Amino acid sequence: MERIRKHHLFWPVLVLVALLVFNLLYDPDFFRIQVRDGKLYGNLIDILFFGSPLALVAIGMTLVIATRGIDLSVGSVVAISAAIACFTISKGADQNDPGLVATAILLALAASALLGLWNGFLVTRVGIQPIVATLILMVTGRGIAQLITSGQIITVISPNYKVIGAGTLLWLPVSVYIAALVFALAALLTRKTALGLFIESVGCNPTASRLAGIRSVTVRLFAYLFCGFCAGLAGIILSSNVSSADGNNAGLWYELDAILAVVIGGTSLNGGRFFLTGTLLGVLIIQTLTTTIYSTGVPPEVNLVVKALVVLAVCLIQSEGFRRTLARSLVSVRPSHQRVEGKVTTRG
Amino acid sequence: MARFAIKKQHVPIIASTALLILIFAAGSLRYTGFFSLQVLLNLLIDNAFLLIVAVGMTFVILSGGIDLSVGSVIALTTMLSAALIEQAGWPPAVVIPLVLALGTSMGAGMGAIIHYYRIQPFIVTLAGMFLARGLCFVISINAITIKDPFYVTMAQTRVPIPGGNFISISVIIALAVLAAAIWLAHFTRFGRCVYAIGGNEYSALLMGLPVGRTKVLIYAFSGFCSALAGVVFTFYMLSGYGLHALGLELDTIAAVVIGGTLLTGGVGYVFGTFLGVMLQGIIQTIISFEGTLSSWWTKIVIGVLLLLFILLQRLLSSRGEVREA
Amino acid sequence: MQEREPLLVMSDIHKAFPGVQALSGVHFRLFPGEIHALMGENGAGKSTLIKVLTGVYPADRGEIRLEGRVIQPHSPLEAQMLGISTVYQEVNLCPNLSVAENILIGREPRRFGRIRWKAMNEEARRLLEERLHLRIDVTRPLGSYSVAIQQLVAIARALNISAKVLILDEPTSSLDRGEVEQLFSVMRKLREDGLAILFVTHFLDQVYEVSDRITVLRNGRLIGEHLTENLPRLELVSQMIGKELKELEELPKEESRVADWAEKTLEAVGVGRKGSVEPFDLGIGKGEIVGMAGLLGSGRTEAARLLFGADRADQGRFVMSGEDTVIHSPRQAIDKGIAFCSENRKTEGIIDELSVRENIIAALQASQGWFRALSRKRQEELADEYIRALNIYPPNPEIPVKNLSGGNQQKVLLARWLLTHPKLLILDEPTRGIDVGAKAEIQKLILSLAREGMSVLFISSELEEVLRISHRIAVMRDRRKVSEIAGEDISRERVMKAIAGG
Amino acid sequence: GSSGGSQQQASGGGGAPAPSQSAAPSSSTPSESTGEKKIVLGFSQVGAESGWRTANTKSIQEAAAAAGIDLRFSDAQQKQENQIKAIRSFIQQKVDVIAFSPVVESGWDTVLKEAKDAGIPVILTDRAIDSPDTSLYVSFLGSDFVEEGRRAGRWVVEQFKDHDGDVNIVELQGTVGSAPAIDRKAGFEEIISADPKFKIIASQSGDFTRAKGLEVMQAILKAHKDIDVLYAHNDDMALGAIQAIEAAGLKPGQDILIVSVDGIRDAFVAASEGKINFIVECNPLLGPQLMDLVKKVVAGEPVPKRIVTEERTFTIEEAIAELPNRQY
Ligand SMILES: Nc1ncnc2c1ncn2[C@@H]1O[C@H](COP(=O)(O)OP(=O)(O)OP(=O)(O)O)[C@@H](O)[C@H]1O
Ligand SMILES: Nc1ncnc2c1ncn2[C@@H]1O[C@H](COP(=O)(O)OP(=O)(O)OP(=O)(O)O)[C@@H](O)[C@H]1O
Ligand SMILES: [Mg+2]
Ligand SMILES: [Mg+2]
Numbered sequence A: 001m002e003r004i005r006k007h008h009l010f011w012p013v014l015v016l017v018a019l020l021v022f023n024l025l026y027d028p029d030f031f032r033i034q035v036r037d038g039k040l041y042g043n044l045i046d047i048l049f050f051g052s053p054l055a056l057v058a059i060g061m062t063l064v065i066a067t068r069g070i071d072l073s074v075g076s077v078v079a080i081s082a083a084i085a086c087f088t089i090s091k092g093a094d095q096n097d098p099g100l101v102a103t104a105i106l107l108a109l110a111a112s113a114l115l116g117l118w119n120g121f122l123v124t125r126v127g128i129q130p131i132v133a134t135l136i137l138m139v140t141g142r143g144i145a146q147l148i149t150s151g152q153i154i155t156v157i158s159p160n161y162k163v164i165g166a167g168t169l170l171w172l173p174v175s176v177y178i179a180a181l182v183f184a185l186a187a188l189l190t191r192k193t194a195l196g197l198f199i200e201s202v203g204c205n206p207t208a209s210r211l212a213g214i215r216s217v218t219v220r221l222f223a224y225l226f227c228g229f230c231a232g233l234a235g236i237i238l239s240s241n242v243s244s245a246d247g248n249n250a251g252l253w254y255e256l257d258a259i260l261a262v263v264i265g266g267t268s269l270n271g272g273r274f275f276l277t278g279t280l281l282g283v284l285i286i287q288t289l290t291t292t293i294y295s296t297g298v299p300p301e302v303n304l305v306v307k308a309l310v311v312l313a314v315c316l317i318q319s320e321g322f323r324r325t326l327a328r329s330l331v332s333v334r335p336s337h338q339r340v341e342g343k344v345t346t347r348g
Numbered sequence B: 001m002a003r004f005a006i007k008k009q010h011v012p013i014i015a016s017t018a019l020l021i022l023i024f025a026a027g028s029l030r031y032t033g034f035f036s037l038q039v040l041l042n043l044l045i046d047n048a049f050l051l052i053v054a055v056g057m058t059f060v061i062l063s064g065g066i067d068l069s070v071g072s073v074i075a076l077t078t079m080l081s082a083a084l085i086e087q088a089g090w091p092p093a094v095v096i097p098l099v100l101a102l103g104t105s106m107g108a109g110m111g112a113i114i115h116y117y118r119i120q121p122f123i124v125t126l127a128g129m130f131l132a133r134g135l136c137f138v139i140s141i142n143a144i145t146i147k148d149p150f151y152v153t154m155a156q157t158r159v160p161i162p163g164g165n166f167i168s169i170s171v172i173i174a175l176a177v178l179a180a181a182i183w184l185a186h187f188t189r190f191g192r193c194v195y196a197i198g199g200n201e202y203s204a205l206l207m208g209l210p211v212g213r214t215k216v217l218i219y220a221f222s223g224f225c226s227a228l229a230g231v232v233f234t235f236y237m238l239s240g241y242g243l244h245a246l247g248l249e250l251d252t253i254a255a256v257v258i259g260g261t262l263l264t265g266g267v268g269y270v271f272g273t274f275l276g277v278m279l280q281g282i283i284q285t286i287i288s289f290e291g292t293l294s295s296w297w298t299k300i301v302i303g304v305l306l307l308l309f310i311l312l313q314r315l316l317s318s319r320g321e322v323r324e325a
Numbered sequence C: 001m002q003e004r005e006p007l008l009v010m011s012d013i014h015k016a017f018p019g020v021q022a023l024s025g026v027h028f029r030l031f032p033g034e035i036h037a038l039m040g041e042n043g044a045g046k047s048t049l050i051k052v053l054t055g056v057y058p059a060d061r062g063e064i065r066l067e068g069r070v071i072q073p074h075s076p077l078e079a080q081m082l083g084i085s086t087v088y089q090e091v092n093l094c095p096n097l098s099v100a101e102n103i104l105i106g107r108e109p110r111r112f113g114r115i116r117w118k119a120m121n122e123e124a125r126r127l128l129e130e131r132l133h134l135r136i137d138v139t140r141p142l143g144s145y146s147v148a149i150q151q152l153v154a155i156a157r158a159l160n161i162s163a164k165v166l167i168l169d170e171p172t173s174s175l176d177r178g179e180v181e182q183l184f185s186v187m188r189k190l191r192e193d194g195l196a197i198l199f200v201t202h203f204l205d206q207v208y209e210v211s212d213r214i215t216v217l218r219n220g221r222l223i224g225e226h227l228t229e230n231l232p233r234l235e236l237v238s239q240m241i242g243k244e245l246k247e248l249e250e251l252p253k254e255e256s257r258v259a260d261w262a263e264k265t266l267e268a269v270g271v272g273r274k275g276s277v278e279p280f281d282l283g284i285g286k287g288e289i290v291g292m293a294g295l296l297g298s299g300r301t302e303a304a305r306l307l308f309g310a311d312r313a314d315q316g317r318f319v320m321s322g323e324d325t326v327i328h329s330p331r332q333a334i335d336k337g338i339a340f341c342s343e344n345r346k347t348e349g350i351i352d353e354l355s356v357r358e359n360i361i362a363a364l365q366a367s368q369g370w371f372r373a374l375s376r377k378r379q380e381e382l383a384d385e386y387i388r389a390l391n392i393y394p395p396n397p398e399i400p401v402k403n404l405s406g407g408n409q410q411k412v413l414l415a416r417w418l419l420t421h422p423k424l425l426i427l428d429e430p431t432r433g434i435d436v437g438a439k440a441e442i443q444k445l446i447l448s449l450a451r452e453g454m455s456v457l458f459i460s461s462e463l464e465e466v467l468r469i470s471h472r473i474a475v476m477r478d479r480r481k482v483s484e485i486a487g488e489d490i491s492r493e494r495v496m497k498a499i500a501g502g
Numbered sequence D: 001g002s003s004g005g006s007q008q009q010a011s012g013g014g015g016a017p018a019p020s021q022s023a024a025p026s027s028s029t030p031s032e033s034t035g036e037k038k039i040v041l042g043f044s045q046v047g048a049e050s051g052w053r054t055a056n057t058k059s060i061q062e063a064a065a066a067a068g069i070d071l072r073f074s075d076a077q078q079k080q081e082n083q084i085k086a087i088r089s090f091i092q093q094k095v096d097v098i099a100f101s102p103v104v105e106s107g108w109d110t111v112l113k114e115a116k117d118a119g120i121p122v123i124l125t126d127r128a129i130d131s132p133d134t135s136l137y138v139s140f141l142g143s144d145f146v147e148e149g150r151r152a153g154r155w156v157v158e159q160f161k162d163h164d165g166d167v168n169i170v171e172l173q174g175t176v177g178s179a180p181a182i183d184r185k186a187g188f189e190e191i192i193s194a195d196p197k198f199k200i201i202a203s204q205s206g207d208f209t210r211a212k213g214l215e216v217m218q219a220i221l222k223a224h225k226d227i228d229v230l231y232a233h234n235d236d237m238a239l240g241a242i243q244a245i246e247a248a249g250l251k252p253g254q255d256i257l258i259v260s261v262d263g264i265r266d267a268f269v270a271a272s273e274g275k276i277n278f279i280v281e282c283n284p285l286l287g288p289q290l291m292d293l294v295k296k297v298v299a300g301e302p303v304p305k306r307i308v309t310e311e312r313t314f315t316i317e318e319a320i321a322e323l324p325n326r327q328y
Helices: A002-006 A008-028 A042-066 A075-093 A098-126 A130-149 A158-168 A176-193 A195-204 A206-211 A216-242 A252-266 A277-297 A301-316 A320-331 B008-030 B036-063 B068-088 B092-116 B121-139 B150-155 B169-187 B191-198 B203-207 B209-236 B249-260 B270-290 B295-324 C044-052 C076-081 C099-104 C117-132 C147-161 C177-192 C204-210 C233-241 C257-263 C298-309 C330-334 C347-348 C358-368 C378-390 C406-418 C437-450 C463-469 C492-500 D051-067 D080-093 D108-117 D145-159 D177-190 D210-223 D233-248 D264-270 D287-299 D316-325
Strands: A034-036 A039-041 A154-155 A242-244 B158-161 B165-168 C008-017 C020-030 C034-040 C061-066 C068-070 C083-088 C165-169 C196-200 C213-218 C221-227 C264-273 C275-283 C289-294 C315-320 C323-325 C337-343 C424-428 C455-459 C474-479 C480-486 D040-047 D070-075 D095-099 D122-125 D138-142 D166-172 D198-205 D229-232 D257-262 D278-281 D306-308 D313-315
Touching: A002 C196, A002 C298, A002 D138, A008 A216, A008 A277, A008 A301, A008 B270, A008 D177, A034 A176, A039 A252, A039 C196, A042 A195, A042 A252, A042 A277, A075 A154, A075 A216, A075 A252, A098 A158, A098 A216, A098 B295, A098 D313, A130 A242, A130 B249, A130 B295, A154 B008, A158 A176, A176 A195, A176 A216, A176 A277, A176 C298, A195 A206, A195 A216, A195 C068, A195 C358, A206 A216, A206 B209, A206 C347, A216 A242, A216 D210, A216 D233, A242 D210, A252 A301, A252 C315, A277 A301, A277 D210, A301 A320, A301 B068, A301 D198, A320 C480, B008 B165, B008 B270, B008 B295, B036 B068, B036 B165, B036 B169, B036 B209, B036 B270, B036 B295, B036 C264, B036 C424, B036 D080, B068 B092, B068 B121, B068 B209, B068 B249, B092 B121, B092 B209, B150 C337, B158 B169, B165 B169, B165 C008, B165 D095, B169 B191, B169 B209, B169 B270, B191 B203, B191 B209, B191 C147, B191 D306, B203 B209, B209 C099, B249 B295, B249 C044, B270 D080, B295 D070, C020 C034, C020 C044, C020 C275, C034 C044, C034 C204, C034 C233, C044 C165, C044 C196, C044 D051, C076 C083, C076 C298, C083 C147, C099 C117, C099 C147, C117 C177, C117 D051, C147 C165, C165 C177, C165 C474, C177 C196, C177 C204, C177 D080, C204 C233, C213 C233, C213 C437, C264 C298, C275 C289, C275 C455, C289 C298, C289 C437, C289 C463, C289 C492, C298 C330, C298 C337, C298 C424, C330 C358, C337 C406, C347 C424, C358 C406, C378 D070, C406 C437, C424 C437, C424 D287, C437 C455, C437 C463, C463 C492, C474 D287, C480 C492, C492 D108, D040 D051, D040 D080, D040 D122, D051 D070, D051 D287, D070 D080, D080 D108, D095 D198, D095 D287, D108 D122, D122 D287, D138 D198, D138 D287, D145 D177, D145 D278, D166 D177, D166 D210, D166 D233, D177 D198, D210 D233, D229 D233, D264 D278, D264 D316, D313 D316
Parallel strands: C020 C221, C034 C196, C034 C213, C083 C165, C165 C196, C289 C455, C289 C474, C337 C424, C424 C455, D040 D070, D040 D095, D095 D122, D122 D138, D138 D306, D166 D198, D166 D229, D229 D257, D257 D278
Antiparallel strands: A034 A039, A154 A242, B158 B165, C008 C020, C008 C061, C061 C068, C213 C221, C264 C275, C264 C315, C315 C323, C474 C480, D278 D313
């Protein structure tokens, strides 16, 4: 029991379970999953389905944050990738031509990876602070996306393209498989090769890492590139889901949600240790919260207040200091004050 | 040793100033009506509130933290002011101190959570951002216009400057805040403690500095600045609205960082922030003088100008460093 | 002396960290007007005791009395206000602030709340010069100075606080003889003024030179408290280590095999860098140990960094096995079989969040690249091997390295580089903060590695150590290499003379 | 008629009078005749947040080119403060007329006074401002969001006039706090509140986007089983919602009646497939009307204070007929 409680994922899991239980109490049907037209249909599936693009972005973001960076441009990359894919398809004679769709996807992904590389270049080679370097693309990127779409929403009619974001494979949405695949890829890359160690060490202490011979430039470049790639994939899923590309709104505020997910998952914004599974849990928490808000009919004007309170609760409950205060005030043995404890908190 | 020897730490500031002058000169050559004092003064008038929040944010970033709640606190301040004045009929003399106190205590609350419960500033202030913005809509979804004579006077009074130009009262407030903040950062114990915390929080603690108190104060100060910026913003807009100052936190952070403050904390100058704000303003001005850009080109050009500026700044700075060495 | 009331009494102090009982039932007394040495192996709990005393960590159990009253400081600030001034083991100052600020922050001279910068710089300059005979530009950021200077600044800060108790946790670990003398004379003066001084060091000579009383800890337990004059050296060592030990000094001095060293592992020809080191020549033979001696700031560290590519040399060339090579980055140096263990373990050495295992294998893995990952099993084997070889405590490869005691962190760094089996190993203050037993072990290890053909460049501020193990000594002065002394010529006097310049 | 659009040059330089240092009220009211000097129009657009807005921008740009008016266009990226800055810089550039679509209704007095003092007439497009001082602008050209909501409401009431029992309505709101969302909601509620059988069982914000419309509708469909009507504040949300309804195995337009506002082309396509039952148009093509107005203002002719743009509503049949004519 003690071991479980000490596990870094214990509290995120608890929060997620609490949210789900709340839903179950509110609506006993919440967990019901039906099979409809050969696919599973239900709230839980929706959470996975709508969570998958965010999960993709957050996975990429985790690596960037682990290197002590941040990527604010993901939302814009989502929009650009969506725009490129839809624009390419819309220019085709036969929008449903598999070759065309594949070309469109490859183009979009290549562009996204390139944009990620550009961010990495600014950060590592030019030495611009990550937040500013990626802010540039965040601003410019929306413009580029709109330039591609001429400010319009490009609608495509391409069942083949639609499969990616709205299709079903073995009862589950295709996008869920894509997210799972990328997650597995990231986990494999970071845990089976030495990349994870390098990323963590660069994020923890860049100087020491350089002196230990770790190619910190390459490592960080890779992180940004991967993040761009993930955002691009998310853009394809999002646009394919609604069969259209909206340069202005696609992926709007994604950067905040993605960073939030990463932080809830236990990765520190100061770089170093990162937790991909934690990030995934963070995404599920955020998406479950969103779904909860929609399905319980919280009035839109208080949505944000609810979100704020939940976010606060999530991070307070993860704080050992708060739990101690809470326990103390519940038991109310004797009010004693907080102790200064240096940087001794261990993450198991 | 010479009296005019440039210190390495000052190189970015000097580079930014030089660039700002350069851009202004370029703008003057390119656009009619650009080369006038009033254009510069408008820069101040239009960015007074940004300057005020950015000053508060500078302290936060110097300490190695971040405050995402500033834009929402501004919105909440405008909303609260408007609701209290127009709907509840309270006098401005009560409302303004009240909103300032509220902003300050909200900041202090976030600071306390950040410090005592050791939660990352990003997430705490993000929650603060959602909360403040959400509270706006709880007060009212609609915009509330302010017709109170005091606010109208504050909004429309033009303080004449020799040469037929003018500034607004908000500019005076903003410049006063700037001056006070420079003093605070460089000539008080509090300010130095902020730098120390940014340099290394654990060391600061071991050096016997009041880390906890200072951190709470830093966020309280940022909250105060946001609320004050909210008041100035209310003068500027004469309305309370839940969507005011949307996304301002990023503009603010950008201004601070462009001004040479390191996001990792401990390095930077309040005056740099002033330059950062002016730079963002001048980019906006250039865009509106250009007058032929479509919406997307506007974004692209803003981004490209930003990039150019930062590249030049780095180039100049590294030159300076080489010469210094 | 005995009859006086102790100024400070810590009784029955317990402190546990996850997995480690750092202190169990420690009693400690400190009398006014004495210098009290706290001794123990690496990881014995010395620093922890100090941190408990100064409110950095809360004690799990126990009581602290100062002048008879129970105190319970919750932070170093409170401890300071109670009159306890501390220099912690690692340099805990702010690298971004100026030297003057680091000394005086929190107590700046002010007028109407406004800091008087001029007065502050003046005061800092005066303090450093008068007390520690150090003349540096106090307006420059602290981070631009070497570790030794930073250590002196930290000491100056502590000295400037009017205190009843002064705590110095390994203040001398990277200071040279002269600086140490300076510090000791200040300490003796403070002792006369009635201050109680707690002093931690691993240098036995220093203990016997200044201390009046010794408390020994082992594995977090109190072993004994003695008056210094009643405790012979060997007895002290065996109390610390827990077993009898023959005199440590008697290391087998290598009989020179000068002939072998004709084959050079690395030759630097006219290598230098503007503003840091004047061009110098240095060749290191296969299996040779070259020591580097010099005063504080003489440029030893900076010369070593050039050889490793940590800073890029802007003049001269390198020759390895007869061929010209470029060394522009640590990466290239490592690929060519050079390793460099930095003196600054906190900022340039350990990767603090990562585990001991990961820290140990970092350099080896880096040289193997991304895809040839060491298997987890292999990593554990390697880590275990070196934990045993260097006696790293606690012997758990999975704890974050930041939770290790200072000396043990140093051993982890050594392990990291030994693991790469370099052709040339550059060691900058490798024994910094390492206890007597371990120091001897490490010296033996270095000698045996050299016998197997590894070249070593050995930098230490402890001259004795350099003299003991070097085959050849390069002396630096004012950022220039001024002489080279080899073989039979090596003697304390000659080296001292070269260092002093004559 | 259409004329070559290459008249717009990159930079100004032509039209403005000799630069004077002061921005003090000058007596140089736009007295130049429209003869040789081109009229300079400063237009501050809200942003490019939707296809509707882009069509609006395009219409204005094309109409200006066609009318031979020198357009200074500035995009506010959805921020009121940017619009205020833009208007200040128009004053600085001494344009002949300023026109803008206010981001919000309130907070314009200060800057419009400056314009008034500088003698530059102001035209509002698309949205009104709520200033009591109507002398700050010469005319307001645009649609009436409340009326759009009412039209949607009237259609719903009409459809269910013979229906007894509750009519369950789901509302997809626009961005919380935005003027169209508030007004379209208010107008709709005003009409349906007349009869208590109309019940809004869920009302959630879909941020005016397809993706959100889909996501929100998906959740609502799980929580509510019998929905009769979907009222979406814009077409994009309706299009997203249609997808959700289809995924739930229902038939949009039949099982759930759908009303939406705007009238973009994709909505007409959906309507022609019977998936949207009623479209309330909100016309973005104000350009030609605006240019006429500008010319009149400059010429000193009297103009009406309020000009409502011509807007229609479309049932499925009308939508099918209209579809070929839709440009945006
Ligand atoms: N923050 C911490 N978290 C966990 N364990 C710790 C922490 N700090 C110290 N320890 C452990 O407590 C024990 C005592 O460490 P301490 O730093 O007091 O040793 P020390 O006697 O000062 O050694 P050294 O001579 O190497 O400085 C060690 O085993 C160390 O690993
Ligand atoms: N007067 C001074 N005395 C000592 N160090 C100085 C002095 N002035 C500057 N320094 C700084 O100290 C550093 C000296 O270089 P370096 O670290 O190579 O010396 P070192 O011989 O290794 O001595 P140390 O024992 O201090 O490490 C330089 O970075 C320099 O900036
Ligand atoms: Mg220690
Ligand atoms: Mg050195």
